[in-house]
Amino acid sequence: MSRRLWVFLALAGTALLVSGAAVAGKRYVVGQKYRTFTQAEITIQPGETVVFRNDDDVTHNVFSRTPGNSFNLKTQKPGAQTPVTFYNEGTAEVRCAIHPRMKLLVRIKR
Ligand SMILES: [Cu+2]
Secondary structure, eight states: OOHHHHHHHHHHHHHHHHHGGGOOSOEEEEEEETTEESSSEEEEOTTEEEEEEEOSSSOBOEEEOOTTSOEEOOOBOTTOEEEEEEOSSEEEEEEESSOTTOEEEEEEOO
């Protein structure tokens, strides 16, 4: 494994230790690479978290206007990762305000 990956794993492990007790639900990572989401859809349960990680060399602005699961990460620079917890059942349509063809469906169901 590369050194960068080890550093990331160490940081992620530390973050888990620090916040472990407070994190109730699972976390999933969806990247943004080549101006697209690394997957077209993901299915999670209410209370679980998707970490949006910008693996690109450009800025993104990930958001959802789906009622009950709306959010706006605003400007997300390369390398940034931001967790979003989805609390309500349904299908959230996630888009990028800068790149209109970016689309991710987050299906939230028990
Ligand atoms: Cu974008």
